[in-house]
Amino acid sequence: MELIALVAGIIIIGLVFWDVFETIVVPRPTPGRFRIAKHLTGSTWRAWRAGCVRLRSGLQRELLLGIYAPALVLILLVVWIILLVLGYGLVFFALRDQLSPPPADLGVATYFAGTSILTLGFGDVLAVGGVARIVTLTAAASGLGTVALVITYLFSLFASFQRREILVVRLGARAGAPPSAVSLLETYARIGITDQLPSLFEDWETWSAEVLDSHVAYPLLAYFRSSHDNASWVSALGAVLDSASFVLTTIRGIPRGQAELTKRVGAHFVEDIANFLDFHPVDGSGVDRDAFDEAYGRLADAGYELEDADVAWRSFERARGTYAARLGVLADYWAVSGVRWTGEKTSQLSISHERKDPAERAVGVGTAAGAERADRVSERSRDV
Numbered sequence: 138m139e140l141i142a143l144v145a146g147i148i149i150i151g152l153v154f155w156d157v158f159e160t161i162v163v164p165r166p167t168p169g170r171f172r173i174a175k176h177l178t179g180s181t182w183r184a185w186r187a188g189c190v191r192l193r194s195g196l197q198r199e200l201l202l203g204i205y206a207p208a209l210v211l212i213l214l215v216v217w218i219i220l221l222v223l224g225y226g227l228v229f230f231a232l233r234d235q236l237s238p239p240p241a242d243l244g245v246a247t248y249f250a251g252t253s254i255l256t257l258g259f260g261d262v263l264a265v266g267g268v269a270r271i272v273t274l275t276a277a278a279s280g281l282g283t284v285a286l287v288i289t290y291l292f293s294l295f296a297s298f299q300r301r302e303i304l305v306v307r308l309g310a311r312a313g314a315p316p317s318a319v320s321l322l323e324t325y326a327r328i329g330i331t332d333q334l335p336s337l338f339e340d341w342e343t344w345s346a347e348v349l350d351s352h353v354a355y356p357l358l359a360y361f362r363s364s365h366d367n368a369s370w371v372s373a374l375g376a377v378l379d380s381a382s383f384v385l386t387t388i389r390g391i392p393r394g395q396a397e398l399t400k401r402v403g404a405h406f407v408e409d410i411a412n413f414l415d416f417h418p419v420d421g422s423g424v425d426r427d428a429f430d431e432a433y434g435r436l437a438d439a440g441y442e443l444e445d446a447d448v449a450w451r452s453f454e455r456a457r458g459t460y461a462a463r464l465g466v467l468a469d470y471w472a473v474s475g476v477r478w479t480g481e482k483t484s485q486l487s488i489s490h491e492r493k494d495p496a497e498r499a500v501g502v503g504t505a506a507g508a509e510r511a512d513r514v515s516e517r518s519r520d521v
Contacts, residue, residue, distance in 0.1 A: 139231040142243075146227030150279075153220045157283055160213070161290045164354040173220070174213055178357065181209065190472055199366070202472060206360035210294065214287045218254065218280065225250035225276045235266025254280035290355075297351045298361045304344050305363060305373040311337075314367040315474040318379030319432050322388070326439040334384065335392050338399040341377045345399070349406040353413060359471065367474055375464045375476030378403045379457065386452035387433065389442040404460040411463040414470065418462035422454040424478065429453060432479050 156173040185205050192198040226247030233239045233246060240246040240262070249262040253276040264273040312321035325331045348370065352358045363369050381396040381403070411418070429450050437443055444452075461476065468475045 142227045143231035146224045146231065149220055149224030149227065153217050153224065153283075154279075157217060157286060161286045173216065174357075177213065177216060178209060178360075181205075181212070182360065186472055199362070203362045203364070206294075206357060206362070207291075209357065209360070210287065210291050214284065217283055217287075221254055221276070221279055221283065222247060222251045225254060225272065225279075228272055229269065232266065232269045232272065235264060235269035237263045237265045250276060253277050256280065294355060294358055294361065297355070297358055301344075301348050301351070301358070301370055302363055302365075304340060305368055305370050306365060308373050308376065309365065309368055312373075312376050314365070315369075315372045315477045316376035317477040317479055318376050318383055319435050319479045321376055321380050322383060322436060322441070323439045326441060331391060331441075334380070335395040338377070338381055338384075338395040341374070342395070342399040342402045345374065345402045345406040349409060353409060356413070359410070362471075362473070369468070369471070369473035371464060371468045371471065372474045372476055374403055374407070375461075375468075376478070378407075378460055378464075379476070379478040382453055382456040383432075383436070386456050387444055387449040388436065389444060400456070400459075407460045407463045407467070411467060414467075416463065416466045416470070418466050420458045421462050422457035423461045423465060423476075424454070424457065426450060428479060435479075 152171060152173065155171075159172060160174045182205065186202070189198050189201045192201070226243060226249070229236060229250050230240060230243050230246035236246075236249065240249065245262070251257075252259055252262075253273045256277050264270045308316050308321070311324050312318070322334075325334060378400055381400040384391050384396040385393050385400065430446065433443065433446055433449065443449065457478075464476050
């Protein structure tokens with residue numbers, strides 16, 4: 138019995154240490170079958186999201202969805218501490234002959250483990266054996282170390298979140314809320330700063346690289362929602378990529394080099410995030426010719442010199458097809474605003490995407506029907 142308790146306790150402690158190390162310390166994606174944080178995130182997000190998307194009040198829904206990520210950090214801390222208490226409790230139960238008075242059962246041993254990890258030191262149970270004393274000191278260091286690492290992790294997440302949101306908030310004044318490519322381009326033409334579009338694209342190229350690095354290293358960051366209504370990093374990136382695609386395929390007279398670089402980095406960002414979540418959508422632009430013609434007319438009215446409509450349409454459809462489907466699936470999964478590329482009218486994409494099981498399908502994005510579709514997508518999503 139003592140040997141079984143000792144082995145079980147060591148395994149539990151080892152799993153917690155490994156999960157804390159992989160989640161907080163290692164700055165890169167760390168998939169694994171025995172990751173506590175991964176399974177906890179996947180299961181709790183599906184349940185949380187399923188309840189929130191059914192709320193009629195959009196304000197209440199956003200409030201509850203916004204609570205999830207910060208709350209999960211605290212939940213992870215509690216789960217890790219509880220598992221450490223259980224693991225050390227099993228070890229102390231196996232070493233009960235080295236405790237004074239010897240614990241009568243596992244409950245008393247777990248109580249002593251809890252007081253050791255939380256450094257309470259009541260003194261009603263004492264470690265008198267050499268091995269038990271070492272384990273007691275290790276338990277105290279484990280508790281303090283885990284709490285310190287989680288606090289550091291939380292501050293790091295908030296710092297990365299704030300850096301991510303700066304350009305998202307700034308884009309709202311240029312492209313509306315939710316942002317759209319056509320609105321962005323119309324704004325730049327109306328106030329006469331179309332020559333600054335390459336600078337905008339350069340900022341978003343840097344943003345895409347930074348956010349990709351931080352969100353792949355710490356996936357929980359993606360669950361932090363913008364504090365502003367009708368804003369999300371998914372829709373903001375979509376608006377910028379659509380704008381770059383218009384510059385590359387439809388609009389004349391604007392330098393295309395930076396637009397090309399931004400589109401490449403942004404599409405790579407979207408692809409990596411989708412692959413990390415195991416989403417494999419079928420490529421597609423998600424827009425039809427009538428919607429493109431409407432956008433084409435608005436850009437012409439704004440004063441842009443445009444390519445031939447037929448040629449531009451075919452080029453734009455190919456360019457947008459490299460990222461639109463993945464952005465749509467991500468928007469559904471995180472229950473955020475879909476990519477509104479025209480501004481006044483939301484393009485309701487209908488994009489099927491394939492998982493590893495070909496029988497499993499989910500459809501596109503949008504804002505009205507997105508709640509129901511996103512619920513289905515979330516249920517099929519992989520734990521992160």
